[in-house]
Amino acid sequence: AQSVTQLDSQVPVFEEAPVELRCNYSSSVSVYLFWYVQYPNQGLQLLLKYLSGSTLVKGINGFEAEFNKSQTSFHLRKPSVHISDTAEYFCAVSVGIYNQGGKLIFGQGTELSVKP
C-alpha cells in the first residue's frame, strides 16, 4: 500500500532563511507526488507536483522540490522564506482504484512557522 511520511511535524525558521520540508513515500509502482499548502482557516492550494521527467520541480511562491527515486523522497525547499509562508504543508501521493477512481493520500503535515 502506498503511504507518505513527513518527517517533521513542526519547522520553525527565521525570515529570509532557507527551509527544507521532508517527505518520504512508499510505493512499488510509479507515483505522482504533490505538495499542498494550507494557510490558516483556508482550503488546500497546490504548490507543485511531480509526474515524470525532470526530478527538480519548480512551483509557486518560490518553492521547489526534488524527486529522488532511490531514496523514495520528495523534499520541498525554499531558499529564503517570508512571514507569509507560515502555513501547514502537506505532501501527498495519488492512488488509483481500478474502475472506481482515486484519491490523494496525505502525509501528517508539517507546520512551518516563520519568525521575524
Next chain:
Amino acid sequence: DTEVTQTPKHLVMGMTNKKSLKCEQHMGHRAMYWYKQKAKKPPELMFVYSYEKLSINESVPSRFSPECPNSSLLNLHLHALQPEDSALYLCASSQSPVGVAGVWDGSAEQFFGPGTRLTVL
C-alpha cells in the same frame, strides 16, 4: 475560473438537526470529492463522485449522505451527527473522473474549496 466555492463557511448544529453543505465548481470537472479534516490532521477522503455517480465511499457512516445533482454541484447532507463529527469539511474537484477503461488519471490536480467548519453540539 479555478475556484471551488463552499457554503456555509461555518455551521453549528445540534445532534438532532438536519443540515446540508454545498459545493460548487464551474471548471467543467467531472470528478468531485468530499474530505474531512480534524484539527492538526491531514484531510481524509470521504466520498468521490465520477460523472455524477458515487464511485468511492470510504466506509463513511450513513449519517453523512452525499448527493451530486449535476456536474457543477456537490452536496453533503448531515443528519443525527455526533460531536466527534465536528471538523473542517473540504470539497475538491479535478479533471480526472474514471475513464472508459476504468483507469483514473492520478496526475490531475485537485482544486480545493475553503471548507465548511462544522461544530456539532
